[in-house]
Amino acid sequence: MENNEISLAVIKRLPRYFRYLEELLDSGVERISSGELSMRMGVTASQIRQDLNNFGGFGQQGYGYNVEYLHSEIAKILGIDKIHTMIIVGAGNLGRAIANYANFAKRGFVVKGMFDSNPELVGCECRGAKVMPMSEMVPFIMENNIEILALTIPKTSANEVAKTAVEAGIKGIWNFAHMDLVVPDNVVVENVHLSESLMTLSYNLSVK
Amino acid sequence: MENNEISLAVIKRLPRYFRYLEELLDSGVERISSGELSMRMGVTASQIRQDLNNFGGFGQQGYGYNVEYLHSEIAKILGIDKIHTMIIVGAGNLGRAIANYANFAKRGFVVKGMFDSNPELVGCECRGAKVMPMSEMVPFIMENNIEILALTIPKTSANEVAKTAVEAGIKGIWNFAHMDLVVPDNVVVENVHLSESLMTLSYNLSVK
Numbered sequence: 001m002e003n004n005e006i007s008l009a010v011i012k013r014l015p016r017y018f019r020y021l022e023e024l025l026d027s028g029v030e031r032i033s034s035g036e037l038s039m040r041m042g043v044t045a046s047q048i049r050q051d052l053n054n055f056g057g058f059g060q061q062g063y064g065y066n067v068e069y070l071h072s073e074i075a076k077i078l079g080i081d082k083i084h085t086m087i088i089v090g091a092g093n094l095g096r097a098i099a100n101y102a103n104f105a106k107r108g109f110v111v112k113g114m115f116d117s118n119p120e121l122v123g124c125e126c127r128g129a130k131v132m133p134m135s136e137m138v139p140f141i142m143e144n145n146i147e148i149l150a151l152t153i154p155k156t157s158a159n160e161v162a163k164t165a166v167e168a169g170i171k172g173i174w175n176f177a178h179m180d181l182v183v184p185d186n187v188v189v190e191n192v193h194l195s196e197s198l199m200t201l202s203y204n205l206s207v208k
Numbered sequence: 209m210e211n212n213e214i215s216l217a218v219i220k221r222l223p224r225y226f227r228y229l230e231e232l233l234d235s236g237v238e239r240i241s242s243g244e245l246s247m248r249m250g251v252t253a254s255q256i257r258q259d260l261n262n263f264g265g266f267g268q269q270g271y272g273y274n275v276e277y278l279h280s281e282i283a284k285i286l287g288i289d290k291i292h293t294m295i296i297v298g299a300g301n302l303g304r305a306i307a308n309y310a311n312f313a314k315r316g317f318v319v320k321g322m323f324d325s326n327p328e329l330v331g332c333e334c335r336g337a338k339v340m341p342m343s344e345m346v347p348f349i350m351e352n353n354i355e356i357l358a359l360t361i362p363k364t365s366a367n368e369v370a371k372t373a374v375e376a377g378i379k380g381i382w383n384f385a386h387m388d389l390v391v392p393d394n395v396v397v398e399n400v401h402l403s404e405s406l407m408t409l410s411y412n413l414s415v416k
Contacts, residue, residue: 015404084410094301097301101403147413172412190412194309198398202317203219205379
């Protein structure tokens with residue numbers, strides 16, 4: 001099976017399947033029918049069957065899905081069966097919130113270091129990741145083979161930091177700055193635009 | 209014009225238009241052609257014309273768009289021309305990051321108070337919003353007519369807090385807990401599932 005053949009719509013739903021399967025796994029459920037999963041997730045059973053059929057015959061008539069198997073297959077597809085090294089640039093509240101997220105380490109995302117331009121924050125430690133000055137970012141990325149940059153700084157310096165980090169070897173950027181980054185085509189950017197999310201909430205409130 | 213008639217796809221793009229228009233406004237640009245806006249935003253000029261035509265003839269042949277007018281019209285559609293009162297439940301790093309976001313107040317979202325079950329955090333202050341004990345949440349929502357609840361607590365207690373807050377009068381929930389909340393149909397929920405965002409990044413890295 002080629003990952004590239006799965007439609008974007010299905011890919012977007014995979015993290016949610018993964019979350020439900022993880023909950024089932026944590027509560028000791030070994031198998032589940034598409035009907036039961038459908039009830040829990042609030043989507044139709046036929047949607048679930050259709051989505052999961054993309055990854056080959058995981059379900060069995062009269063047995064349902066093997067939770068552990070499906071969980072590990074989706075993990076593979078999402079690329080979270082491997083370790084991903086990450087640094088966080090911006091050691092403010094948001095950067096620290098991300099560093100503290102125990103979940104991320106559980107899913108293979110390991111924060112190796114944090115960086116900040118504020119000398120008062122340098123030297124602090126957060127879940128084993130030390131805050132270093134910005135001048136050490138490039139050698140740190142190169143020496144530790146860092147794959148992902150989480151950008152939790154204001155937009156004024158975001159593009160500059162992204163450019164420098166990409167030149168040092170960063171492959172993916174988790175961008176919290178309120179702007180669209182300009183990066184080479186081979187770099188993956190995932191945006192979390194909190195103020196846009198809040199505007200969507202506001203819109204939905206205003207039409208209710 | 210009825211807001212409800214605009215397609216969901218257009219609505220989803222509005223916050224991004226708003227962000228670009230705000231940047232233009234901040235840098236003193238009074239008018240812009242769809243061509244120029246297209247270059248900045250990296251979408252086609254025809255897409256822009258089509259999207260913005262949804263809100264009536266804002267653009268004029270040979271003149272382009274009046275930035276201030278378009279900015280304020282989009283603000284109205286998004287419901288951010290009014291004040292929205294908000295409380296934050298969970299005064300950890302993420303809750304504090306949100307309270308500190310100066311942008312949100314600028315767009316009419318005012319954090320009136322924060323709540324936490326941890327007695328050590330109660331009494332702290334963040335941008336003028338005091339951290340109060342959970343027992344005070346319900347009367348606070350009722351007395352201050354709070355509209356939005358930002359939920360930045362672990363999933364274990366998220367549904368319980370959401371239920372109590374909705375009964376007290378909350379209309380919209382900005383949910384950062386890693387779960388799907390169960391709320392009545394008339395309550396708007398906007399999810400920010402950070403770990404799902406990170407899995408999407410991981411997937412895109414794995415197929416590159």
